[in-house]
Amino acid sequence: MSRYFIHLYNGTGETRDEQGSEVADLAAAEMLAVDGVRSILSEEVRRGTLDLRGRAEIADQDGRVVQTVRFSETVRICEEKKE
Template identity: 40%
Template sequence: MPRFFFHILTRTNIIRDEEGTDLTDLGAARSEAIKDARGMMSTAIREGRDLSHRHIEICDAVGTLLLKVAFSEAYEPGD
């Protein structure tokens, strides 16, 4: 099973995932990134902060960028 690494890009920093997560494929990794972004944004909203500008870079074990997921992809704006 491949290992995926989820690095978080803020406006000024990269928070590196040093451990990674074993998942079946890139689709599962994207789903995990969306779930993680939702969790982080939920916490931030309760604290009065907006993290929607952040991104998650999904990389493989050798560091190749496979997919970039914007936090804004984790929700649908409503009214």
Template identity: 35%
Template sequence: MPRYFFNIRDGHDVDEDEEGIELPDLDAAKAEALATVEELRDQLADAGNIELEIADETGRRLLTVPFFRGGRRR
């Protein structure tokens, strides 16, 4: 099973996920990323332009999920 890494990127810095998680495919990784964004959104409301980046085992960025769309925060 492939391992996916969920890095938090704020436009300047990257907090890299060093462990990752094994998931069956990219769709499962995307679902995990969306759930993580929902959990962390309120905690990071004042942190600016933050994205959760999904990377594969080679470090290649596969998908990016923004915490806030269009600058609008709830």
């Protein structure tokens, strides 16, 4: 198990993960980050706004950013085609 820290950056500012999470590997940390970002985005949609410009940075125990997850990469937007 490894400890990863998921720091969030979006239009409302920066939220640093001071505790981190123990997960099996980087792939598990990425899944945790995606889930967190989707939760944020779902709250935004409830308020009528969707801001995809944010990002989650996954840092290892040494504080090195090992992966970045862009909010825009966590959802697929489907629109009705106009004829």
